[in-house]
Amino acid sequence: MVEITALKQQITDCRLCAERFAQTRTAHGPRPVVWFEQGARLLVAGQAPGLRVHESGKPFTDPSGDRLRDWLGLSAAEFYDTRRVAIVPMAFCFPGYDARKADLPPPRICGATWHGQVMAALPDVRLRVLVGGHAQRYHLGTRDGVTQVVRNWRSLAPKVFALPHPSWRNTAWLKRNPWFETELLPVLRARVKEILT
Numbered sequence: 001m002v003e004i005t006a007l008k009q010q011i012t013d014c015r016l017c018a019e020r021f022a023q024t025r026t027a028h029g030p031r032p033v034v035w036f037e038q039g040a041r042l043l044v045a046g047q048a049p050g051l052r053v054h055e056s057g058k059p060f061t062d063p064s065g066d067r068l069r070d071w072l073g074l075s076a077a078e079f080y081d082t083r084r085v086a087i088v089p090m091a092f093c094f095p096g097y098d099a100r101k102a103d104l105p106p107p108r109i110c111g112a113t114w115h116g117q118v119m120a121a122l123p124d125v126r127l128r129v130l131v132g133g134h135a136q137r138y139h140l141g142t143r144d145g146v147t148q149v150v151r152n153w154r155s156l157a158p159k160v161f162a163l164p165h166p167s168w169r170n171t172a173w174l175k176r177n178p179w180f181e182t183e184l185l186p187v188l189r190a191r192v193k194e195i196l197t
């Protein structure tokens, strides 16, 4: 079994992307946000920390996090309980901004280096919540777009739920796809409650 404390320390110390991040507009250094413990039953697989999370050092401490907790039906205390919930993005560090001030994609090297080891260290995960296209492509091996993957949610449940990113940028998507809130979310909340209690 992977020794989880050592693995967490290795990720915390990781500087593989230092040169890449130094060349972004924010010229920041790596700050891996590592948030998982042995025994977690719910995996939240996201994209990468944004700038606010880079500064706080805690995942989803932003409006996207508020929306995601609402989607899952979890309080902040429940969501941040590492004994039950593991939050493992496809990159552990903020990747920087592109020219339109949107977040750059997670560096591939992060998922390739760490994700398999983290998943091997979390054998008790019963439900994987895949937030956004990067996590969906990694975990499902799909090349389909987010809308198509999320629309097919019944073929993935109850072990996997694919979600759009909870960013404000997807508010129009939510309006165009009302079934997401009326059909998918009630089933997701019931499943989260089931595996965490």
Ligand code: SF4
Pocket (backbone or CB within 6 Å): 011, 014, 015, 016, 017, 018, 030, 031, 032, 091, 092, 093, 107, 109, 110, 111, 113
């Ligand atoms: S994004 Fe991942 S691979 Fe890159 S420095 Fe951070 S922890 Fe290391």
